[in-house]
Amino acid sequence: MARKPAADGRIAVLGLGRFGGSLALELVRQGWEVIGIDSDRRQVQAYADLLTHTAVADTTDEEALRQLGVHDLTNVVVGIGTDIQASIMTTSLLTDLGVPHILAKALSRQHATILRRVGAHHVVLPEQEMGERIAHLVTGQILNFIQFDDDYVLAKTVAPEVTIDRTLADAELRGTYGVTVVSIKRPGEPFTYTTADTRIYAGDVLIVAGDARSVQAFSSLT
Known part of the structure; x- marks a missing residue:
């Protein structure tokens, strides 16, 4: 069992x-006590024996959320699917209700913008982010890819041929690429960790940081 979360x-x-549902199960696996709430009774029944607590409720009903104690929680995830209004x-x-940390799922960038405006502290676009991630993995030599805000990424890639047998200082990767x-x-x-004197050899694997386009171009070099 994973270490119990803080707070x-x-x-x-x-x-x-x-x-x-997938997120709730992973949170349980990590040691969280998870309250799963959905307006669809069948969905709730499917997770009744897997989560700490489950309830059938309308999440747009303030009184219902208060009765379930949601207003007393520090962390709440809004994982509602296709009902954008809800x-x-x-x-x-x-x-x-003053929930300190709200994470919400968005279906589009416009939806994400609205969610931030109404108070979501963190917004994810699972389908779009996964699509972008896979695109980077299949269009170059990138082995793994993580994108952060403001188009900043970290990528795991095999050292391109143009860097082989050169130190990082000699290669001048920041200025050139x-x-x-x-x-x-x-x-x-x-x-x-690397230093300016680190020399790159054939077969080395690098963790590279930069904007997405630059990292993609660098990983595709021969």
Whole structure:
């Protein structure tokens, strides 16, 4: 069992569809006490024996959320699927209730913008983010890819041929390609931090940071 989360270890997931249900199960696996809430009785029944608590309720109903103690929680996830209006209304209600940390699922960038405006502290676009991630993985030599805000990414990639047998200082990757190598892994060895004197050899795996386009172009070099 994973180490129990900080604070009171409780979290509510509102909406037990594919996204919310999967997230709720992972949170349970990590040691959280999860309250799963959905307006669809069948969805709730499907998770009744898997989550700490479940309830059938309208998440746009303030009194219903108060009765379930959602207003007393530090963390709440709005995982509502295709009902955009319910998603926005629920997020706004949680804001009014003073929930300190609200994470909400969005279906589009416009939906995400609205969710932020009504109080969501963190918004995810699972389908779009996964699509972008897969696109980067299949269009170059990138082995793994993580994108952060403001188009900043970290990527795991095999060292391009143009960097082989050169130190990072000699290669001048930041000035030439707009990327920074922050870590390197030799075959059979763990990752280590790099310095200007780090020399790159064939078969090395690099962790590269920079904007998405620059990292993609660098990983595709031969």
